[in-house]
Amino acid sequence: MSAGTLAAKRRRATLRTLAFMAPWLVGFAVFFAYPLISTVYFSFMHYDGFRPPEWTGGRNWVYVFEHYPLFWPALRNTLWLVVVMVSLRVVFGLGVGLLITKIKTATGVFRTLFYLPYLAPPVAATMAFAFLLNPGTGPVNSLLERAGLPAPGWFGDPGWSKPALTLLALWGIGDLMVIFMAALLDVPAEQYEAAQLDGASAWQRFRYVTLPAISPIVMFAVVTGVIQTMQYYTQPLVAGKVASGVIQGAGTQFEPGYPDKSTLTLPQLVYNLGFQRFDYGSACVVALVLFALSMAFTALLMRRRGGLIQAGD
C-alpha cells in the first residue's frame, strides 16, 4: 500500500469521526465554550441589556462579595444544606436501601412505593409539601396537634424552612435507594458468612464488612449530593413563593429567599441579579462562583475511583 492511500485513508477516518461528532462539537462551541468565555467577559462589564457594555474592572466582583446583601446568606444556606441535607440523604438512602434488601415479602411493591416520590416533578412535589406542611390547614400540623406535639411554621418560619426542604428531599430518596440497593447486593455473601463464623454481631458485620465494601458508593452519593446542592433551585424558590403568597401577580416583586433569606441558594442569585435587577455583570460573577464550585467537586468525582469515571473509562 502506498503512503498516499494510507494518508487518504487516515483523512477519511478523521472526516468520519468529525461527521459523527458534529452535533456535539457545535453544541460544545455554541452552548458551552462561547457562553462560558462570554460570562467571564461580562463579569468585568457594567451591562443592563440596553446601554452598551462598559468596562468596570473588578467592581462587580467587589460588589458581589462585599455589598450584595444576598450573597453570603445564600452561601451559608448552601453550606447548611451540604452539611445537613446531603448527609441525612446519604444516611437515609443507605437505611432505606438496607431495609429493602432485608424485606422478603412483596419486595417489588415496597420498592416501587419507596421509589415513586423521586419521580414527582419538583414543582408539583414542592406544591404538595407546601400544602401538607402549611401551618393553617395542613394535614401534618393537624396530626401533630392532635397528638399534642408542637406544630412548627415550616416554610413560613426562617428556622424551619430548610428542615422542611430537607424533609422534601428525604421523601424523594428513590435515586439513592436504588444505587445503594445495587451496591449492597454486590457485597459477596461469603464475607458475611465468614464474619458470622467469627462471631461478629450485626453491627460489627455492617461496620467491618458492608461499609468498607460500599464506601466508594457512599463517596459517590456524597459528591453528587454536593453538586446537586450547588444547583438546588426549583424547590427552595417555589417553596418560598408559595409560602410568601406572592406568585406571578403582575407588578408584585417576590422577596428572594422568603422567609428572611432562609431559602436562598446561589442559582437564585443569578436570576435575581440578571433578570430582576438587570445587572448582568454581577450576575455573571455569581455564575462564575457557581461554576468554580461545581467543577471543583466534579474533578473530585472524576479522580475518585467511585462511580462515574470508573464507568467512564
Next chain:
Amino acid sequence: MTRRKASLQWIAVHSLGVAAALFFTLPFVFLVLTSLMSDSQALSRDLVPHTWEWGNYRKVFDTPGFLTWWRNTLLYAGLGTVLTVVSSLPVAYALAKFRFRGRKLSLMLVISMMMLPPQVVVIPMYLFWAKQLGLSGTLWPLILPMACGDAFSIFLLRQFLTTIPDEYLDAAKVDGCGELRTLLRVVLPMARPGIAAVALFQFFYAWNDYFGPQIYASENPGAWTLSYGLESFKGAHHTDWNLTMAATVLVMAPVILVFFLAQKAFVEGVTLTGVKG
C-alpha cells in the same frame, strides 16, 4: 430458638417497611384527598372529603391556559426528546467505538458539561436567544439546543454502546457496511434499551424543567409549560388548595404513568448512570 429469632426479625423488618411505605405514600394520599374536597372543606382541617368533588378536575381543565400548557409541555418534551436521541446517538457511537486522538478529552468535556448548572451560562445564552434572535417568549431556546446533543444522553448512550461486542460491528463491515449503515442496521436495534432509557430521562427532564421556561417563556403565558404554569395556579386560586392540588395531581400523573409503562427501561437506565462499570 433461631426460628423464633428469624420470625421476630421478619416482623421487625416488615413493620419498618410498612412505616417507610406510609412516609412515602401518605403525601400522595393527602394530595388526592384534598383535590376532591369542596372549596369550603379544603379550608378546614379535615383529612377526608365529605362529598367527593370530581368536578374539581373538570374545573382545572377549564382554567384558561391549562390545555395550552399541556400542549407546550408535550411539544417541549416530545420534540426535545426526539432531537436529543437523534443527535446524541452518533456522538455516543463515535465516543464508544472509534479510535481517535482527543477521545478521552472529549469524554471528559462531556462529563463537565453534564455537571454544569444551567445558571452558569444563562446570561450570555439569554442575550443570544432574546436579543440576537428575538426568540424570547417561546420555548425554542430550550428545544433547538437539543439538536446539538445532550451531554447526559451522550454519556449514558456511550456507556450502553461500549457493552456491544466489536465482533458484531466487524461482521457488518466485512459485509460492506459503512459506519453509518453499521450504526443504523446493527447498532440501533441492539441499543434499543439504552435509547429507551435516554428518551425517558430526557422526557422527564423537559417535563420537570422549571428554570428554562422561567427564563425564556415567563413573559408569554401562551408559551408556559405545566411545570412553570402550575405555581401560578396557587396565585390565581389563592387559598383554593383543592383546585391547586387537583392541578398538581394532573402534573404528576403522566410521569408516574409513563414510569409504570416503561419500568424496565427505566431501571436499566438508572443502573447505567451510576454504579455499574
